Amino acid sequence: MNLLYSNDRRGEFPPSWYAATAHQAERCAPLRGEVRADVCVVGGGYTGLSAALHLAEAGFDVVLVEAHRAGFGASGRNGGQLGSAQRMDQEDLERLVGDADAARLWDLAEDAKALVKDLIARHAIDCDLKPGVATLGLSDGERRELHAHAAHLADRYEYDQIELLGAAQGHSLCPSPAYKGGYLDMGAAHLHPLNYALGLARAARAAGVRIFEETEVHHIEERTPATVRTDKGRVIAAHVILACNGYLSSLNRKVAARVMPINNFIAATEPLGDETAKVLTRDVAVADTKFVVNYFRLSADKRLLFGGGESYGYRFPADIAAKVRKPMAEIFPHLRDVKIDYAWGGTLGITMRRMPYLARVAPNILSASGYSGHGVGTATHAGQLMALAIQGQAEGFDTFSRVPALPFPGGPALRSPLLVLAMTWYALRDRLGV
Known part of the structure; x- marks a missing residue:
């Protein structure tokens, strides 16, 4: 079964709150016949749009092909959090790759946040960018761990954008009975993810990128030059x-x-109107410490945008609203019966270690993916890093490619069942608080 069409109509954005509030998007024609370019980018999310934009600005002739619409995938339907650091904690990275590469990866993560903010400012992208992402724990022990992590970032990396939240301070920010404090990172941010993607697409077209939508790639002939075959x-x-x-x-x-x-x-x-004060008292985003993470924020029109729950097959559940309502009610019991106006799913890529996978898969073919829920900044930055690598400046790309990337065990036939078993175990740990 093809994931591109398992849950979505060809060439249409999902019926999300993001799509309902998105700026008007120019529809690009499908590719018909043969075209030539310096670079062919396959995929019109943050990674592909950023790569295409940076290459075009550097003088390359770029073609981008997208099976649906630019911004269709995870880039247009995620939680909208522009987080700090890498998806893997710095302490774990230090143990995995050593202090030197861990420090480089920290700097690259800071570059990713700065890049997103710069692109938004430079191209006048209207996407409700606002500072602040809180990480909240569900126990006193998790609060202490979060405070220790913040102290490590301050001591080792001189990161001073974090405000520690004790139990009372955390409850003042987010009046959920589930949380016991944590920290608020004002160097992180949140935004309207689809409007950000559409802004990148407009900027890419203005820079000369030829974008072809509703153009599915079926095969790539790995030679020089390469041939990318579409429908x-x-x-x-x-x-x-x-x-x-x-x-x-x-x-x-x-x-x-x-x-x-x-x-x-x-x-x-x-x-929610005045009831928003029972959810968040500041206009920041929140993620918690569950392995299957809950994440949420308030929209511009005072809705709660709440993300929670995962699945590992091709198909989305029949009742997505019910799927999300369960964890939402655990965090905000008073919203157990609140009306849900929009509910949608998205497909993202994860890796074994939750670090992005950047690789040179052929002498003239680069790949970046596997952002593991940390893609707003990382994916945008990965696109820029691939554009720089094509120009001969591969230091950032090579730093990521040195991170050991394990294949999932069992191959395509077994990896999903094994992942389901692992996720079931972690979900049980979340429920038991261990």
Whole structure:
């Protein structure tokens, strides 16, 4: 079964609150016949749009092909959090790759946040960018661990954007009975993810990128130049960038072995009005310490946008609203019966260690994916890093490619069942608080 069409209509954004409030998007024609370019980018999310934009600004002739619409995938339907650091904690990275590369990865993560903010400012992208992401724990022990982590970032990396939250301070920010404090990172931010993606697409087109939508890639001939074959045409290009994340399917076996698609879900309640003070007292985003993380924030029209719950098959559940309502009610019991106006799912890519997988899969083919829920900044930055690598400046790309990337065990036939078993175990730990 093809993930591109398992849950979505061809060429249409999902019926999310983001789509309902998105700026008007120009529809680009499908590719028909043969075109030539310096670079062919496959995938129109943050990674592909950023790579295409940076390459075009550097003078390259770029073609971008997208099976649906630019911003269609996880880039247009995620939680909208621009987080700090890498998806893997710095302490774990230090143990995995050593202090030197861990420090480089910290700097690259800071570059990612700065890049997103710069792109938004430079291209006048209207996407409600606002500072502040809180991380909250569900026990006193988790609060202490979060405070120790913040202290490590301050001592080792001189990061001074974090405000520690004790139990009372955390409850003052987020009046949920579930949380016991944590920290608020004012160097992180949140935004409207689809409007950000659409802004990147407009900027890319203005820079000269030729974008072809509703153009599915079926096969890539790995030679020089490469040939990217689509349903009704082909692109011949000196370089190819794979920016497909969870939708890569069989285009490259090496990447597919290390990046697994999973589904995550978000609901938008009816506008809460004055009741927002019972959810958040500041306009910041929140993520918690559960392995299957809950994340939420308030929309511009005072809805709760709440993300929670995952699935590991091809199909989304029949009742997405019910899927999200369960964890939402655990965090906010008073919203147990609140009306849900929108509920949608998205497919993202994860890796074994939750670090992005950047690789040179052929001499003239680069790939970046597997952002594991940390993609707003990391994916945008990965696109820029691949653009720089094509220009011969590969230091940042090579730093990521040195991070050991384990294949999922069992191959395509067994990796999903094994992941379900692992996630079931972690979900049980979440419920037991261990």
